[in-house]
Amino acid sequence: MMTNVGNLVTQGQFSFLPPLTDKQISAQIKYALKNNWAIGIEYTDDPHPRNTYWEMFGNPMFDLKDPAGILAEINDCRKTYPNHYIRVTAFNSTRGVESPTMSYIVNRPKTEPGFGVVRQETEGRCIRYTIHSYATDKPEAERY
């Protein structure tokens, strides 16, 4: 965590950089559109790095030409979930690839409490370690 000054969750692209501006997001979306990748907007309030089940905000968007429509959707999502993590993913549907090729966070909660280490004692004085997000102590939708 030495390099992560603000103790922010670092997932996906650009997560060590200052938050992207709308202009920068547009440019990234433009790059994805140029490659014919479908773009989805996802949100969650569970920041665990192994949490792959982010909720989709609306349908995935493809066949678009211009980032303006997607940016409008992102802003919609920010308005609806101002205190959630929101990320933009680009899905490459090329046969044989069929996987997300870009993913970056465009919105995060105002305060991120971070993670604590959890130790579990098992057989033979063995210790298992895992991390636990303080935010998830609270029930869903009340976390941030």
Added chain:
Amino acid sequence: MAILYGSNVKKPSKEPISSDDDNPVDLAAEFRDSNIKEVLDKLDLELIGLKPVKTRIRETAALLLVDRLRKKLDLTAGAPSLHMCFTGNPGTGKTTVALRMSEILHRLGYVREGHLVSVTRDDLVGQYIGHTAPKTKEVLKKAMGGVLFIDEAYYLYKPENERDYGAESIEILLQAMENNREDLVVILAGYKDRMDKFFHSNPGMRSRIAHHIDFPDYGADELVAIAKLMLAAQNYRFSPEGEKAFREYIGLRMKLEHFANARSVRNALDRARLRQANRLFAGAKKNLSRIDLMTIEAEDIRASRVFKEGAVDLDGDEGANEIPSIG
């Protein structure tokens, strides 16, 4: 960049400096740089007639060009509203002009991508409650950065059914037309009288559309010129008698019902091609020259039912069943 991303950063509006001397702008150079001349010339070449339409497009192009120059001198005036309404009878070139329009706007930097998304009521209006808004928004998103062309826009509003979802769609369209002015240009198209009725019952729509362009019907000469252009594009041509026959055909066809200007011409030519192929096939001549394959003769035109009975089928497919069987 301000155009590209529609940022609302207002520059402090400077006094219009007496800049005529210190940094004059070159209208001619701007005109050259935008390559707009090429598009306008192409418009002149490929579109026959349509004088009022062409004038209007030139005016719009001039406005946009001057606007761009003004922007360079910090004489901001806000993005002009470019939503348009094309009215005219079927086959008068509304869609073609819309396509060209998107290209012009793209060259002038008013739309970023310059693509045309052509939709009708079916693409915008849903079938059940809650279906319309996402559907319309989807279309709007696709059209962002380009031109949204709504054909037969009056079908969006059905006054006889108050629970029709068209009104919802119109509401969303209006909102987007107002808020995303720098992201997309909406062009409505349809028949004149019905469009007028549509605007009458949707005053909000009317006031948001600055440019109303009426497409006149074509004259007989213009239609023949269009036919020649169409044939040339497909590497065909009329023989002199063929052209004369076609001129007569147009004269007769224009008086009949369901006449759809250039579209009728295209259909007539398609059938003439059919008959030409059949004539060559049934003909005695075994060695066909390049000219033979290219030429539409008078008999290909005169076989049409318009000449024989002075009537067309309901689908306008006159004479289709008159082709002798091959064999």
